[in-house]
Amino acid sequence: MSLPHPTADQISLPIVLAVLGDPTRLAIVRYLARKEGVPLNCSKFLDLASKTNLSYHLAKLREAGVTRSEAVGTSRLITLRRDDLDKRFPGLLDSVIAAADGDSALPAVGTSEMEVDA
Amino acid sequence: MSLPHPTADQISLPIVLAVLGDPTRLAIVRYLARKEGVPLNCSKFLDLASKTNLSYHLAKLREAGVTRSEAVGTSRLITLRRDDLDKRFPGLLDSVIAAADGDSALPAVGTSEMEVDA
DNA sequence: TCCTTAGTTCAAAGGTTATTGAACAATTGG
DNA sequence: CCAATTGTTCAATAACCTTTGAACTAAGGA
Numbered sequence: 001m002s003l004p005h006p007t008a009d010q011i012s013l014p015i016v017l018a019v020l021g022d023p024t025r026l027a028i029v030r031y032l033a034r035k036e037g038v039p040l041n042c043s044k045f046l047d048l049a050s051k052t053n054l055s056y057h058l059a060k061l062r063e064a065g066v067t068r069s070e071a072v073g074t075s076r077l078i079t080l081r082r083d084d085l086d087k088r089f090p091g092l093l094d095s096v097i098a099a100a101d102g103d104s105a106l107p108a109v110g111t112s113e114m115e116v117d118a
Numbered sequence: 119m120s121l122p123h124p125t126a127d128q129i130s131l132p133i134v135l136a137v138l139g140d141p142t143r144l145a146i147v148r149y150l151a152r153k154e155g156v157p158l159n160c161s162k163f164l165d166l167a168s169k170t171n172l173s174y175h176l177a178k179l180r181e182a183g184v185t186r187s188e189a190v191g192t193s194r195l196i197t198l199r200r201d202d203l204d205k206r207f208p209g210l211l212d213s214v215i216a217a218a219d220g221d222s223a224l225p226a227v228g229t230s231e232m233e234v235d236a
Numbered sequence: 237t238c239c240t241t242a243g244t245t246c247a248a249a250g251g252t253t254a255t256t257g258a259a260c261a262a263t264t265g266g
Numbered sequence: 267c268c269a270a271t272t273g274t275t276c277a278a279t280a281a282c283c284t285t286t287g288a289a290c291t292a293a294g295g296a
Binding site: 012013014015016017018019020021022023026088089090091092094095096098099100102103105106 | 130131132133134135136137138139140141144206207208209210212213214216217218220221223224
Binding site for chain 1: 274
């Protein structure tokens with residue numbers, strides 16, 4: 001873990017909610033939840049935003065404590081901080097993801113290129 | 119119900135999350151959840167923000183579909199739209215409120231003047 | 237009718253957010 | 267070493283958010 005992350009107890013509910021309130025970031029989190037346990041690099045999200053913009057949104061998610069980013073080579077391996085989020089806000093992440101999955105106004109996550117590699 | 123409200127299926131998850139991501143609005147929702155069933159007028163929230171500012175935040179909550187505002191005389195009676203939120207996003211509201219209650223960084227809700235009248 | 241109470245609307249200010257392209261750094265493979 | 271790959275930083279822009287005070291509307295009571 002190379003980049004600055006908040007500790008579990010520094011994670012703030014209003015900030016988490018505000019960060020998840022952006023459609024691009026919510027899509028990133030849904031994507032991560034689908035592939036839970038598998039660290040993904042930024043390029044997996046290039047269909048959601050430009051490279052520059054992704055860097056911005058991924059930093060927001062990391063700073064809020066929603067994701068963990070580890071530098072490996074020239075890549076960043078990104079994972080959901082489910083353990084810390086569940087400890088801090090039990091049930092919240094699951095109900096947000098379930099709500100997103102049930103919201104027909106949001107694009108379905110996990111089509112075509114999700115399966116190109118594991 | 120006099121003011122414009124979204125229908126249940128117009129309620130958008132990202133908008134709800136973004137709206138709840140503001141500390142003042144989150145406090146209002148916690149307050150409403152504590153007094154669930156009892157319609158509150160705006161003056162009940164004057165310890166959270168100025169009258170003008172409250173008008174702004176309550177409009178945001180109403181437009182997002184989080185609250186219902188009914189005009190009665192010169193008052194607005196405000197209630198949580200728990201029925202619609204639960205139908206649309208099961209468990210979300212409860213986990214947000216529980217998370218807020220468990221977040222020691224947020225001020226405790228429902229002290230002193232909550233009991234002045236029912 | 238006049239005043240008070242309850243809340244909204246308006247315009248302005250100041251701040252933050254999202255997005256972009258260009259330039260940059262760092263690692264890795266040839 | 268050179269070049270490609272991955273991702274970040276910077277500056278700029280446009281949009282949106284929050285907060286404020288002053289002015290306003292609408293209802294209710296004396």
